Amino acid sequence: MTDILQILILGLALGGVIALMGSGLSLVFGVMRIVNLAHPSLIICGAYVSYWAFKLWGLDPIATLPIAALIMAAIGVLLYRLMFESQAKSARYSEMTVLLTFALAMIVEGFLGAAFTNTQRVTSPEYATDAFFIGSLFIPKGQLYAGCVSLAIIGALTLFLNYSRLGYAIRATTQNREAAELLGVNVNLISMIAFAIGIGLAGAAGSLVSFVFSFFPAKQWEWIAMLMSVVVLGGMGSVLGTVVAALLLSVIAAFVGTWVGATWSTMTFFLALFVILLIRPQGLFGEKPELA
Amino acid sequence: MSDLLQVTNITAGYGDGPAILDGARLTVEPGKVHCIIGPNGAGKSTLLKAICGMLTIRKGDVIFKGERLNGLRPDQILRKGICFVPQERALFPKMTVRENLRMGGYVLNDAKLRDRRIDEILERFPVLRERADQHAGTMSGGQQQTLAMARTLIVKPDIVMLDEPSLGLAPKIVQEMFDIMKMMSQEGVTVLLVEQNAMMGLKNSDWGVVLDLGRTLFEGPAEAVLADPRIQELYLGGRKVA
């Protein structure tokens, strides 16, 4: 029984982190209809920020999270202006943008690899290897902190989206971009802000990821499929959906990992993606399936 | 009779494709209902989109109340006083009628003013009042069109442009839509509509504009346009009986 509880808690904690990782992806898709294949690579970027802050100056990764988030958000603005702003009126928009983000993912990976080599890295603050012992439960501190911080950030995001004027504009643009524009929303500016927030979220997730998982530039391809399955299951564009799906899949993966084998744990996500695309492409909370 | 809106010989197209509009011209008088007719591909929707800023104008000018609108964004043009309701109606299907109306007042900074106007609209349109908390996506075509048109009134615009408001609607409902437009014009809102159903459009309008091959071929009082034998032959399906 305690075994099950333990796996459950671990699954939920990791699920929280994965939810944060996927939330930016979902948000950007909702507002701009862009599937950002470069998202995991940008998470890894954020991870490197916290990693080096820790390595060089001993700064705690959770403390440097806001800095990583801001740096990545600024990079997000830059990327939007350089690459995506001009695509808004293009004919094969969804195809073009996916390929662009794919190319961006390669650029980021190449850059990170060249700058920092392909060595596996992990940030190691004290709590990363420490744990809480409650009764016979063994709860790793690092994962727990990361999970809590993630859910807090997502909570703040949800409040922002639902109760601020900017959040209102973002939601309207997500639901019907043309309508929002015709009713006075500067959709270009909103897209830029949403994109920056999305990438900022990636940066924040990166800080947490830096001590929860080990990372290196090429790891992004493993994560892209994992994040995609979470976002697709939850419904593209729905942050709530991403959270639910992340928690659900992480818990399942945790059980699979313990009872079947570690490799199959990752497979859970990929298989889930396939199954979802087959039976309910719009996911739990999403809109009608994508038409080309 | 000063012109509220002047469109002088504009050239416009989609992306870097061919010019759909080439020499389109329009004069819009305050408080009247203007109807644009023409065959498919003539550029009627393109003209409205060019005016409201959704398309780049390559040549020519759009002048509204003496000010040049070329190059402005749709949200900026909205703030100047021109509303556009596209063919797809631009509603938020997951929002309720009330929330859609609220969104209609996005550019108003005074929330109380906006809420007052929403209440006025709901008063005037019983169809909407009954469904105030219903999701817009679940309403019928006629109800959606009513909502789309009513929503424009929240910001009390000078001009409301409608792209094929009768699309997909039963004839009886279509007449109701035209009655709403008449009501709007009587309150001082200038209406500019594109209508595929040329006969009905002209019958319910004050001024008619014929667009073909991207150019304005004919402009005149709606009755004159309806009665012209050439127009009848080209666009109204033959000689008018009686």
Place this chain on the structure above:
Amino acid sequence: MAVNLQQADASSVLEARRIHNQKLARQHDQTRATWFPLTVLGVLLALPLLQLTGNYNYLLHLVLFTASYAVMASGWNIIGGFAGYISLGHAVFFAIGGYFSGVLLARYGISSLLTAPLAGLAAAACGYIVGLITLKVRGPSFIISSIALLMIARILFDHWEFIGGANGLSLPVTDLPVQTAKLPYYYAFVLMAAFTVWATYRIKHSKFGLGLRALSKDEVKAESAGINTRFYKVLAFALSAFFVGMAGAVWGEYLTYLRPNIFLIILVSANLVLMCILGGKGTIAGPVVGAILIVAFNEIFVATLGASEINILATGFVMVLGLMFFPNGVIGTLARKGKLPRVLNWD
């Protein structure tokens, strides 16, 4: 106040309309300069004679490499260019082909040059089955599913002991003298490339190809016009897998070893896509031109920048520039502007 019709009567308006429509329609020169690709083929077939005069092994390797890419890119073009479904998972079929022939070679000594078509069929069969599942969704969802497919395949291959798992399989090297060692593969790839180009041309000009083009523009309308879109796109997917698999089969033997971290990486898929983008998606000459460009870029980058990470950076960079400024590729952009030289118009 009323502005009169510029033409006096209705018939002159109708005439003006007819002229206007004619101007909008594009004129095409329907003749083809077939002598050009045939001449190129002839030159390539005769090229190895240079070996008699000196060591041109590196040149032969480059041509061989380009040809193999041309085969794969042209194959991918069937689903990515003709049908409009961007697959980022085609490395899977490359691996299936490579491993199929590789295992036969390792166990029974049968050369891939003989088994390549079979390997292609094996890949096509897998493609057909996978296609039945993944082609149910369109656009970005399909692209994502193709990446997931690649990830799944990678894990499976890494853990399948029969084919060597993550360590892969070593394949026997041929015992031909250095001067002629590359020749069998050279000819295999050049002929394969010729075959693939010819096959894609025939596909494009068939009813099947027309159907693919229709569904790439608007699938719903194509379906309501009576085209069996599901069958068409799954078949296109399987055909694309066939060519990629065939190329993989011979490549495996040429490389003399099979490993998941060579065959099942995203870079392989990325290159296929990039070749078609740079060359011109949906055209016949496009993938070939793209293959030449990519190999050229590769050579330049490796010579000047060396390490593999910068290679990835550069590839991504080239892709971004290509997408942003030449979304129709070399052939496509030239064709649009009406400046495509006749010799390059292979459509």
